[in-house]
Amino acid sequence: MAITLKNAHDIEMMRVACRLASEVLDFITPHVRAGVTTGELDRLCHEYMVKEQGTVPAPLNYQPPGYPPYPKATCISVNDVICHGIPGDKTLKNGDALNIDITVIKDGYFGDTSRMFIVGDGTILAKRLAQVTYECMWLGINQVRPGAHLGDIGQAIQTHAEAQGYSVVREYCGHGIGQVFHEDPQILHYGRQGTGLELQAGMIFTIEPMINAGKREIRTMPDQWTVKTRDRSLSAQWEHTVLVTETGHEVLTRSALTPPPPPGSSYVTSFAAST
Template identity: 65%
Template sequence: MSITYKNAEEIEHLRVAGRLAGELLDYLTPFVKPGVTTNEINQLAHDYMVEVQGTVPATLGYGPPNYPPYPKSLCTSVNHQVCHGIPNDKPLKKGDIVNLDVTGIKDGWHGDSSRMFLVGECSIAAKRLCQVTYEAMWQGIMRVKPGVRLGDIGFAIQTFAEKHGYSVVREFCGHGIGRKFHEEPQVMHYGRPGTMEELKPGMVFTIEPMINIGKRDIKDGAEKDGWSIVTRDHSLSAQWEHMVAVTETGYEVLTLSAGSPPIPDFVPQHQPAQVNA
């Protein structure tokens, strides 16, 4: 499968879908607190997507080869769950961390984003992991421009995370996105500079590092539900995700919204460039 390059009209569709994904996370934010179940969050997300945003939950019924259809409208990965956690009836408790990963389809185009949430007062270690993972994502994003290679992005994320004593999950990666949920290229969150595909204007992909406080090894979740992935050593894991378009001069983050966390101070401020046809 080859990389698809989006023109200005297609980027605008992705810009709308991306913004809606960010706004869905904004909407869900006040509900993430001790005592709420991830099933309740799932229902809130589903209703908001369908009834307010007019989007289709991309995860509901999604199933690549050898996977059962995913049964919910978002992913909720709690504490040592790395990704693809399935919402359930277990209440969140004070001190938990949880990743909400949402993907909506608007007019045939996908918007995909995720954030970490602290449930009540959390440990210093949990807060630091979530913050460093967020900054690691931005270390990758800020490298995006024509002529850079995907290995440069992965190297920036990996070195930043490891400098802080964390490990990077290698079995899952970011991905191209558009009319299809998962397209080429695969965007690794580790790597060597100057390797893999060269970035060109019109490419759109996610950057979504999964970073562990312990070792990088993972395994299938204890639920044996066909989806949940957990850390092998049961240590905490965090993930953030944005959708990024390569512009003529740099990048545009498509999933920013009014409630997005502040961009780190180390990221050079720029005006998002429009992608030309």
């Protein structure tokens, strides 16, 4: 496993790219409402990235081996879609729960983040699942410090999700990120405390748990990208990009409208210094 530790220049560039990714979510928030299509949300995000930020949407035409090129600027996953939902003609309706996943490239560096949105009132289940998934992400983030292990992150997430009666998707994980979209290490959202790679200052990676209201099994659609829950239960996801510092961690994907962490969570934000 080849881990790229980031130097001071890399870290500053990542702060900028990650803040910009988060600001795309700030921008699109008021547009998420009943009657809008996911394709229109993607168009608005794409236009904002290119014209307002001068960033490049990393997902557009992204093509891992064995996959067709991804056709859109964002991933928008609605209700039982776990991840990689392709924006299109789907019209949002009251009660829909959706994840919008943004990755931008700025000056060669990738910033990656996602948030959950609920259209209108939402069901009790959707709101609870989104909240528990948010708590799972932050419980994972709170484990990040030099000397901790990747298994600590996974164990914290898995324990909380399963205690609430939910399941953790295992086929997809967080990842190292920098001048490459996906790099080592892989960040599993399940595991055992004290196992796995030891964290070092200078690592940057995403924590992005995908939590299902039902069982954890998945099914992939014929487009080869869209992944749904096999039992058609709701799924939720949140994502932050995190830096391992000398004394703990710094959440890089923060901006003016980023939801605050749950009570008891610790974080450092560079937002004030970067604006």
